[in-house]
Amino acid sequence: MAKDRSFAAKVAKASGKKSDQCSVCNSTTNHVLFVKSVYSDQTRSWKFNERYLRVCKCNQQEVYG
Numbered sequence: 001m002a003k004d005r006s007f008a009a010k011v012a013k014a015s016g017k018k019s020d021q022c023s024v025c026n027s028t029t030n031h032v033l034f035v036k037s038v039y040s041d042q043t044r045s046w047k048f049n050e051r052y053l054r055v056c057k058c059n060q061q062e063v064y065g
């Protein structure tokens with residue numbers, strides 16, 4: 001059975017957490033829950049790595065890009 005790896009995608013959604021200001025670009029930073037799906041060959045199942053990122057103008061390109 002073929003493995004469909006196209007399912008792997010980056011999903012970023014804004015969380016309800018309060019935002020603060022970046023000292024570098026002076027823009028408001030958003031706390032974003034960043035979910036990355038990873039296929040494990042060992043367990044033959046998808047895992048989801050979740051982590052919170054602070055997104056501002058400094059890194060929004062690489063996070064959303």
Ligand SMILES: [Zn+2]
Pocket residue numbers: 022023024025026027056057058059
């Ligand atoms: Zn910044």
